[in-house]
Amino acid sequence: MTELLDLSTPLLMGILLGGLYVLIALGLSLVFGVMKLINVAHGDLVILGTYFTFSLMSGELLGHKYLVISNLGIDPILSLVIVMPLLFAIGYAIQKFLMSRAFGISMEAPLIIAFGISLIIQNTCQRLWTPLSRGLTPPYALESFSVGALRVPLIYLLDFIVALIVMLALREFLRRTYLGKAINAASQDKRAASLMGINNNRVYAFAFGIAMAIAAIAGVFLGLTFPFNPTSGVSFLIIAFGVIIVGGLGSMLGTFIGGMFLGLAQTFGGYFLGATAQMLVLYATVLVVLAVRPQGIFGR
Amino acid sequence: MRFTIPQLKLSVRLILLIVIIIVLAVLPVIGLPQQWLIYIRLFCIYLAIANMWNLLCGYSGLISLCQPAFIGLAGYTMIMLAWVGIPIYVGIIAGAIVAAIFALLISVPVFRLRGIYFAIGTLVVPEALKYVFLLWKPVGGKLQGGGAGYVLKGAGEFSTAEVYWLALVIGLASIFLMWFILRSKLGLGLAAIRDNDTTAASSGINVFRLKLFSFIIGAIVTGIAGAIFYISQAAIEPTSAFNIKWTMICILAAVIGGLRSQAGPIIGTLIVVFLHFALARYVGYSLIIQGIILVGVMLVAPHGIMGAVRKSRPYRSLVQLASRH
């Protein structure tokens, strides 16, 4: 009986953690689905969102506190009101001014440019907020609750719930609104889309912006769940990539399952091989999945 | 295609080349200031890495983000062997072999991927290795930095000149290697592959094998360059060995200079080394600026300096002149 109980912790935690990973992967998946571009700067953009939130919460920038009313930081979830539009604008600009030109240049260009952006963001964060590891720690981030005999951090549950909400919201947006349908259309057939009167460039820019807005949400919850530093972005890019590879592209359900898969891989890896091996297990999983089935389980 | 000086004949160019090499070789002996030796040493190391990246990305169509893996592995191999008393020169060779074997091993999963998938697959590798070496402390010894950092035993026995010459050798070797490969059957095959994978395959070219050759050769030379770098540093630790900075160096150098050109990496590396030292004071900003330059160059002059040169009028008339002789 105790055997079962022991496995249930990593099981539950893995599923809930998977929610966070789905949230992080959604933005990457949207951009890839629409523009067939894997944004290698995605992880760093998520972390940028986390840092913006951190800055608003702690009032810190470049080592100084800039919020006049000290110790009255803005709650991370509330700060989304500012951070989401901010990241949306950044995403919109990146697509409109940088990526759109990159597509016409060569096959490697978007990748190299995204790589450049990735490094710019990493090092800008390092300059603005030092390389130290940080965390978003409002009181509720440290709470936990009981499920039977298990204690689960509250934030993991929040991650999962928010992931579900965002997934559903995105799905409805894509299905019901004109812009959402246009994004869908442009990702299925670019040429036909422009013959329908769709301005592809604008649609792409909006899609990127929306993806970044979602990344902002992901960033906040990531910061609430884990400590982070300027170089954390790469890990989360790899995880997000793993999620969409497992789940295949163009399928929300697939992305969800992908997230669960990786969350469970991490928690079970940690359970059997120790906490320090968790990341390695994750990376190994991604490599294995890449090697075995690049088009994913639900791939189109 | 080389930027040829039309009037000079082959033998004259050859003599010029030998003179340059001799001059470079005697520099440490004739009392050039230490700082210059360091510049040239770093230039040669970076050049080797940049040339190999050009071979992979520019000529073989492999956007490899796992170069740091080879650098770190070769470096660690050499240092770990030094701890058990094996001479450093042997360690370098061992490092190269380890890098080659590793390249062979990861080619199995990673070569099944194309384009962007390949790139991200290769991105995972150095990250994973970083964790491996942070956790694995194989040789009980002095730890430095945040994890399994090691000092290179016996590094002190190397004079500045010796390290300089090692670097010079690998730097020049990389140039000759590129020159040689591009004229060989391998080079021809690579050109075909780069244009169109499937067409090349249907003409009987073993695409996989050629790409693998490039990958392994790239791994070996990059590994050696990395090992030599760590001789000059006399210590290694995981976060710096497998750092994305290495990837940035080779991408930036190759892109600025011009992918798919032989002179490109040379020019690009010159600029990167210059930047490296010019920005050394502004520690935090160096990579930001490099990133901005990379994005800027890609947008404005995607074929780099050599690409711009080739398109320019003086160059084209020069080439026309040359072809008439």
Next chain:
Amino acid sequence: MEKHTQETSQDALLKVSNIDVFHGSFQALWDVSLEVKPGEMLALIGANTSGKSTLLDTISGLLHPTKGSIEFEGKDISALDPFLIVELGISQVPEGRRLFPEMSVLDNLIIGSYNRKARPKREQNLKQVYGHFPILEERKNQLAKTLSGGEQQMLAIGRGLMADTKLMLLDEMSLGLAPIVLDKLYRALREIRERGITILFVEQNVRRTLQEADRAYILESGRVVLSGTPAELQEEEDVRKAYFGV
């Protein structure tokens, strides 16, 4: 019968004047001129390599002429982006239909009304489309890829109509469709024309086309070689020889 001379009628809906169009370095159209009069059913006939699809793509803005001009309702559209041209009232039903396969019939139609001028008229246009093609209303929640060839063509035309179009460009509508299905489609096209919509259609099948068209242009290797009414064209010896083997 004019052997491709320039008309100077002022009431042309669409006027293409002496355009050259390139695909990369390959020249696809040479000094092409044509006119579409309001309300007419104009045919463009030619073989695969004649450049007729290129001409449609150029009118739609996917390609731009390097020489000459294209005027729609008196306004020069030769440099405009495709989505702006749709907004002005030119809508293309592309070759092979190019529906959005993973979207429902209804969604495909709705996306047709994406441009700003068409959106407020969406329900109105939708009713009209269902009027022309009742089967689309029946199947409105099905995915586009599950429809038959004929139904897909109807959907493609319906989608084009949703853009509140004045001039509809039809690229090779009859490809792969049975004569009975074609009859239905042409009947619908007649209904559509009764509403005042002009149609420029591109075909390879000459006989059927000449039955339906008011006028036709014949393209060969990127040049207009003949134009006129079907009666005039049928008298022309070249046409008879080339297309009817007489």
